[in-house]
Amino acid sequence: MIKFLDLQKINLLHQDEIEARLIKTFRSGWYLLGEEVKQFENNLSAYIGAPHAIGTANGLDALRLIFKAYIELGVMQPGDEVIVPANTYIASLLAITDNNLVPVLVEPDINTYNINISLIEENISPKTKAIMIVHLYGQVIFDAELKALAQKHNLKIIEDNAQAIGAAWQGVRTGNLGDAAGFSFYPGKNLGALGDAGAVTTNDELLANTIRALANYGSEEKYVNKFQGLNSRLDEMQAAVLDIKLQYLDTENGIRRQVAKYYNENIKNPLIILPEMPSDGNNHVWHLYVIRTPERDRLQKHLADNGVQTLIHYPIPPHKQEAYPQLNHLSLPITEQIHREVLSLPISPVLTEEEIKKVADTINNYK
Numbered sequence: 001m002i003k004f005l006d007l008q009k010i011n012l013l014h015q016d017e018i019e020a021r022l023i024k025t026f027r028s029g030w031y032l033l034g035e036e037v038k039q040f041e042n043n044l045s046a047y048i049g050a051p052h053a054i055g056t057a058n059g060l061d062a063l064r065l066i067f068k069a070y071i072e073l074g075v076m077q078p079g080d081e082v083i084v085p086a087n088t089y090i091a092s093l094l095a096i097t098d099n100n101l102v103p104v105l106v107e108p109d110i111n112t113y114n115i116n117i118s119l120i121e122e123n124i125s126p127k128t129k130a131i132m133i134v135h136l137y138g139q140v141i142f143d144a145e146l147k148a149l150a151q152k153h154n155l156k157i158i159e160d161n162a163q164a165i166g167a168a169w170q171g172v173r174t175g176n177l178g179d180a181a182g183f184s185f186y187p188g189k190n191l192g193a194l195g196d197a198g199a200v201t202t203n204d205e206l207l208a209n210t211i212r213a214l215a216n217y218g219s220e221e222k223y224v225n226k227f228q229g230l231n232s233r234l235d236e237m238q239a240a241v242l243d244i245k246l247q248y249l250d251t252e253n254g255i256r257r258q259v260a261k262y263y264n265e266n267i268k269n270p271l272i273i274l275p276e277m278p279s280d281g282n283n284h285v286w287h288l289y290v291i292r293t294p295e296r297d298r299l300q301k302h303l304a305d306n307g308v309q310t311l312i313h314y315p316i317p318p319h320k321q322e323a324y325p326q327l328n329h330l331s332l333p334i335t336e337q338i339h340r341e342v343l344s345l346p347i348s349p350v351l352t353e354e355e356i357k358k359v360a361d362t363i364n365n366y367k
């Protein structure tokens with residue numbers, strides 16, 4: 001069985017370093033808001049190119065905290081609207097609605113699965129305060145038109161960078177393209193912790209300070225509470241692991257690019273639509289390799305019967321979820337088609353040549 005993602009193998013690549021650092025952190029007797037978090041935040045900030053990085057408990061909290069901070073700062077108010085791609089993972093919407101902001105869903109481009117920038121302006125209202133871009137599956141969504149649109153309408157650009165750490169647009173990394181970005185270090189992400197972890201990056205010092213306080217009970221000074229905050233801290237053990245794995249991220253993303261290239265060159269089946277290769281390879285870090293086919297469930301069964309595990313990202317779009325009755329009436333045909341047809345193939349830095357060949361061959365045998 002070829003696993004969709006072999007997390008054990010991925011983390012054992014760095015076994016000696018990780019184990020030594022975890023033992024050191026364990027023995028230090030200091031488990032929160034210490035040197036490991038500080039060092040990882042500094043290294044993440046340098047890697048992304050944004051002057052501020054703040055560790056959080058997970059990716060959802062990173063995004064929630066960005067909106068919460070903008071509300072505390074008076075930049076946004078409950079009831080304001082945020083533009084978001086309709087086919088994103090539910091967490092992007094939860095970060096918006098948890099802050100009593102209103103998500104305005106915009107259809108993606110069927111070829112890139114990213115938000116269709118040309119549809120954004122018609123969805124802007126006097127209440128719109130932000131565009132949340134999601135670099136879905138690891139591919140950058142950003143261009144000069146989007147930047148100009150945000151400037152023209154005085155909108156914040158917030159990046160959901162949970163899936164695209166390491167990708168870059170014209171030499172600028174995701175996480176440094178907009179006003180603030182949320183990262184997830186969920187174990188299966190390209191930079192994965194050994195549990196939950198996340199971060200925010202921004203070049204806005206006031207926003208950074210507000211988020212840091214909000215994530216720690218709304219406190220800048222112990223027992224002095226400036227805001228009604230929450231408890232969402234990155235812990236020292238996770239920061240230690242992430243700080244090691246960050247050093248290997250570019251190499252591992254490079255291997256993902258090779259796997260994607262192999263699939264694109266070797267899967268030749270007219271029933272299957274392959275993802276586009278971006279002309280600038282840096283635009284994609286291939287968190288997921290997503291193909292599309294009308295009879296997706298039949299293909300998934302064919303692969304499973306032949307020992308290849310696949311997943312669907314995602315089977316139900318946010319506007320069809322029971323959690324969002326206020327969105328259930330929407331008709332978003334491209335989004336709905338994507339959710340019916342997509343399938344994610346195994347991709348990771350630890351797949352062998354034999355395994356990727358088997359995946360491609362099995363798809364080529366599908367009729």
Ligand SMILES: *Cc1c(COP(=O)(O)O)cnc(C)c1O
Pocket residue numbers: 058059060061088089091092134160162163183184185186196197198
């Ligand atoms: C993983 C993910 C998140 C949430 O991250 P968690 O760390 O699981 O909270 C948010 N948005 C997207 C697009 C994701 O893929």
